[in-house]
Amino acid sequence: MKRLGQVIRVRPESIAEYERLHANPWPQVNAAMRHANIRNYSIYRFGELLFAYLEYVGDDLAGDMASLAINPEIQRWLALTDPLQEPFSERAAGDWWLSLPEIFHTD
Numbered sequence: 001m002k003r004l005g006q007v008i009r010v011r012p013e014s015i016a017e018y019e020r021l022h023a024n025p026w027p028q029v030n031a032a033m034r035h036a037n038i039r040n041y042s043i044y045r046f047g048e049l050l051f052a053y054l055e056y057v058g059d060d061l062a063g064d065m066a067s068l069a070i071n072p073e074i075q076r077w078l079a080l081t082d083p084l085q086e087p088f089s090e091r092a093a094g095d096w097w098l099s100l101p102e103i104f105h106t107d
Helices: 012-023 027-035 061-069 072-084
Strands: 002-010 038-046 049-056 098-100
Touching: 002 012, 012 038, 012 072, 027 038, 027 061, 027 072, 061 072
Parallel strands: none
Antiparallel strands: 002 049, 002 098, 038 049
């Protein structure tokens, strides 16, 4: 299992809409993430900062992320949520969220 942490900004004027959408995520989106071996996915907000945590339980992260990228329901969801966000310029090429290195973990 691989733990991933990511950050992005939510536009201040979009906080209410972003939280409204995530209060009732589409079942098809949740199912697609589960099919892509994503577990324990959470998003936290502090002001305009969004922090996402997820656990990846598969063995082909790049392949599973590629399958999500072409999923029509995921594309529809991102068409609603991406405009509400402002990515960090430091993110990796091709990424929307900025991935963070894990520096400490305990069970």
